[in-house]
């Protein structure tokens with residue numbers, strides 16, 4: 001790993017799943033993140049337990065992070081989540097979580113908050129080839145005998161900068177964090193914005209759904225070299241396409257926004 005700032009998109013989000021692995025790589029994405037709660041719902045715990053090669057399963061050859069922060073352990077030591085597909089409940093404990101990580105072997109994992117306080121010996125069985133990130137809130141309470149990073153949510157106030165930050169972040173915030181030396185910036189914001197027709201340009205955010213682009217025959221941004229702009233798709237064409245072939249258009253808009261964030265972090 002080098003010392004540059006790395007933008008990490010969320011491939012398990014609704015907007016993130018619009019692009020194929022090839023689409024992501026076409027816009028220079030080398031780091032990607034999946035949220036564990038999304039994976040537990042689809043493909044589900046039973047299938048996850050059978051996956052022997054996670055990168056092959058997700059068709060991802062780049063750096064792969066699993067973010068497990070949304071999982072909350074209750075006082076009985078149980079993580080619960082409800083399926084958005086059939087309403088069924090999924091329960092598992094920290095031992096199951098550890099087993100899953102030992103088997104899936106992503107490049108990095110963001111551990112659930114407080115789990116390292118509740119299970120102080122976690123690091124003894126943590127796999128050497130999986131880089132752990134622990135919450136900045138837990139950092140003072142534990143000192144594991146192995147290398148680890150600190151994560152924080154974008155909305156948190158922190159006095160010591162973490163190594164990995166995640167959440168909604170505007171281009172301005174991302175630029176500022178890169179300048180401050182942040183290593184990993186995970187955000188679904190550019191994909192989500194594009195999903196709703198909002199794209200970044202050197203003159204600000206463009207809402208492609210706005211009727212004023214019906215007859216605008218310029219690309220989103222003349223300075224941009226993303227696959228969408230390089231093919232000279234005009235705002236008028238994209239405006240029309242979003243109404244009639246939304247899935248195709250969303251893919252083109254997401255590629256533009258992701259390229260934009262990757263260029264900011266490069």
Ligand SMILES: [Zn+2]
Nearest residue numbers: 224226229256
């Ligand atoms: Zn572009």
